[in-house]
Amino acid sequence: MDAAHTASTAPILILLGPPGAGKGTQARVLEQKFGLVQLSTGDLLRAAVIAGTDAGKAAKAVMEAGDLVSDAIVINILRDRLAEPDCAKGVILDGFPRTTVQAKALDALLSETGQRINAAISLEVDDREMVTRISGRFTCAGCGEGYHDSFKPTTRAGICDTCGGTDMTRRADDNAETVGQRLDAYHAQTAPLISYYARKNALKNVDAMGDIARISKDLAALVAHATA
Numbered sequence: 001m002d003a004a005h006t007a008s009t010a011p012i013l014i015l016l017g018p019p020g021a022g023k024g025t026q027a028r029v030l031e032q033k034f035g036l037v038q039l040s041t042g043d044l045l046r047a048a049v050i051a052g053t054d055a056g057k058a059a060k061a062v063m064e065a066g067d068l069v070s071d072a073i074v075i076n077i078l079r080d081r082l083a084e085p086d087c088a089k090g091v092i093l094d095g096f097p098r099t100t101v102q103a104k105a106l107d108a109l110l111s112e113t114g115q116r117i118n119a120a121i122s123l124e125v126d127d128r129e130m131v132t133r134i135s136g137r138f139t140c141a142g143c144g145e146g147y148h149d150s151f152k153p154t155t156r157a158g159i160c161d162t163c164g165g166t167d168m169t170r171r172a173d174d175n176a177e178t179v180g181q182r183l184d185a186y187h188a189q190t191a192p193l194i195s196y197y198a199r200k201n202a203l204k205n206v207d208a209m210g211d212i213a214r215i216s217k218d219l220a221a222l223v224a225h226a227t228a
């Protein structure tokens with residue numbers, strides 16, 4: 001099988017949902033289970049901020065305010081990452097697209113490689129729980145595993161279950177005030193993508209309230225069907 005053929009049949013999955021819906025948590029589970037690559041534009045932007053690139057400098061204040069980074073910056077970052085060889089296995093897009101402009105740019109990118117979107121999965125949640133979820137979130141700096149003070153604590157206090165690391169971080173934009181702005185940005189600019197993908201017959205809905213393991217199971221069944 002040549003590289004072009006591999007790329008054209010590799011699954012493309014999109015996780016849609018407001019901040020705190022569980023996109024990152026569930027993308028990591030699906031990545032392991034299906035051998036796909038989690039591609040989070042939030043993580044790529046945070047890496048650009050730390051690296052001090054031009055894109056990172058432009059994104060920093062916007063992210064801290066809870067607004068969306070410009071389409072041009074995000075599309076460039078996504079396009080470059082998607083072209084890396086590991087993405088030929090297939091990707092789970094976590095946090096992209098977030099605007100109609102980004103969705104159309106993704107359609108154009110995929111048409112160049114002959115790929116298609118297997119499913120755009122909307123994680124259905126109650127906004128009121130999202131502030132609680134986000135304010136309790138912390139992440140292992142070593143491997144990126146995500147945790148929650150109450151809903152997903154580490155088994156041994158302060159020690160990552162996955163890699164044994166002890167350096168845990170909390171995001172600068174994970175505070176009640178910024179979360180409100182991020183939720184507003186989601187409803188104004190990203191929620192319209194639910195009907196965008198419904199019109200393309202690519203939309204799937206998953207109840208993303210309740211037990212994390214139950215949601216993973218529902219998602220796995222859906223992804224197995226969408227990628228069969």
Ligand code: AP5
Pocket residue numbers: 017018019020021022023024025026040041042043045062063064066067068069070074094095096097098099102133134136137138146147148149151152182208209210211212215
């Ligand atoms: P990004 O990093 O994508 O953040 P987000 O969309 O706000 O989403 P989160 O990472 O906060 O939530 P999540 O859904 O991944 O939830 P998680 O699984 O961690 O973006 C950050 C910023 O970057 C944006 O505000 C914007 O500025 C910019 N940006 C990124 N992409 C962009 C784009 N395409 N265009 C423009 N700008 C862009 O779960 C949250 C917590 O809840 C965790 O602690 C977890 O353990 C817990 N949890 C998960 N599931 C459950 C459950 N079922 N029950 C209880 N707790 C749960």
